[in-house]
Amino acid sequence: MKLYTRTGDGGETGLFGAERVSKHHPRVEAYGDVDEANSQIGLARALLPAELAELDERLAALQSALFDLGADLATPHGSPAEAHVRRVQPGDVAGLEGWIDAYTEATPPLSGFVLPGGHPAAAALQVARAVVRRAERRVVALAGQEEVNPEALRYLNRLSDLLFAMARWVNHRLGVEEPQWRKR
Template sequence: MKIYTRTGDQGKTRIIGHDVLYKSDKRVQSYGMVDELNSFVGLTIADLSDKTKVFAEELLEVQQLLFDCGSDLAKSPNQTKRKFVFTADNKATEWLENRIDFYTEKLPKVQKFILPGGCKTAADLHVDRTVTRRTERSIVDLMQDEPINQEVLKFINRLSDYFFTLSRYANVLEEVEEVSYRNSRIIFR
C-alpha cells in the first residue's frame, strides 16, 4: 500500500464516506486539530519523569480516545452506514470526570489563577490543555455549520479540565510549587 494518494496535490483530502474536501474545510481542520493534540499527548508521554510515569497508561488511553474522536469528526454527515465510534456508552467523559475527581482530592486548594508551568510534565500538560481548548473551538466552529457527534465535543471539553488537574498533580509529585498569577483576585472559593 502506498502512503501517498496525490489527492493532496490539489489541496484536497477524502474523508470517511468518500466525500472529497479542501484541506482548509472546517471538518478537516477539526479532526486535524485532534490529531495535533494527540501528537502533543504523545510528546508528554515521552517526557514523563520517573515520578510522573504513573500517568503513562492513562495518557495512552486518552490517545486511543482521541483517535476515536478524530475518526468521528472525519465522518461525512452524508455517511449513514458507519456509526459513530465515540458514544455515551463508552463512558469516556465519565471516566475523565472520575480521574479529575481522583486527582483533585490529592491537590491543595487553588484560589487564584495559576501560571502554566512548573515541572517538565506539568508544563507539557498545560500545552496539552491549551491545544485542547483550541481544538474545542475548532469543533464548535464546525458544529455551527454541520452536524457533529456531540459526545466528541463533551469529551474534548472535559479533557482540558483533566489536563489542568493532571498538571497540578504532576507538580505535587515533583514537589514543585505552583506560581499564582500575581494580579489574580481570589477566583475559586
Template structure:
C-alpha cells in the same frame, strides 16, 4: 485496517477525502477540527516521552486512544455512519474523564489562587496540551455550527482540557515542584 500506502498524491490540489468517501477542501471546518485533534494527540505523545508520574502516563495513554476515536468520529459524516459499529466518542469516555478530574481534585485540594502554566517540564507540556485542546474544541464548535457532528465530541474535548489542567497540577506535585501563582498587579503601584 491495513495501510499499504501513505503517499497517494490525491491531496496535491488542496482537497482530501473523508472516511465516507466525500472530498473536501483541506481548509474546511471539518479538516480543521480533525487537525486539531491530531495536533493534540501528537503533543500528548511528546509529553509521554518525558518523565511523568505513572498515573499521568497511564491516563495519557487512554486519552491518545480516545483521540483516535474522536478523529474517526469527525472523519465520517453523521449521515454516513452505520447505526451500529461506528467508531465514535461515547458518553462513557466523557464520564471517565470527569471521574478522573474529580479524583485528582480530591487528591490535590482546591485552588486558592490562579496558577501560571509551568513548573516541571512534564507539567509545562501538559499545560501546552491543555491550550491546544481548547483550540481543538473551538474548531469542533465552529464545525458543529455548520454540520452535525457526534454528540460527545465537544463534551469530550471540554472535559479533556480540564483533565489536562489537573494532570499538570498532579505532575508538579509528583515532581516536587511548587506551582507559581499569579500575582495580581496592584493598580496603584509600579511592578
C-alpha cells in the same frame, strides 16, 4: 504502502467515507486540532519521569481515545463509513469526570490562577490543554454548519479540564512549585 499518495496535492483531503473536501474545511480543522492535541499528549508522556507510570498509562488511553474522536469528527453523519466508526459515548465523558475528580482531590486547592509551567511534563500537559480548547472551538464552529456528535464536544470540554488537573498533579507529586499568576 507508500506514505504519500499525492491525492492531497491540490488542497483537498478525503473524509472517512471517501467524500473529498478542502483542507481548510471546518471538519478537517476540527480533527486536525484533535490530532495536534494527541501529539502534545505524546510529548508530555515522553517528558514524564518513570515514577509516574500510572499517569503514562492513562495518557496512552487518552491518545487512543483521541484517535477515535478524530475518526468520529472525520466521519459525517449518514456516511457509509459510519458503521465502522466508534462515536464518543456519554460513558467516555463520565470516565473523564471521574479522573478529573481524582486528580483534583490529590492536589492542594486552587489559591489563584495557575500559569503553565513547572515540571516539563506539566508544562507539556498545559500546552495539550490549550490545543484541546482550540479543538473544542473548532468543533463548535463545525456544529454551526453540520451535524456533530454532541458527546464529542462534551468530551473535549472535559478533556481540557482533565489535562489541567493532571498538570497540577504532576507538579504536586514531583514537588515542583506551581507557577502562579501575579498581578503586575
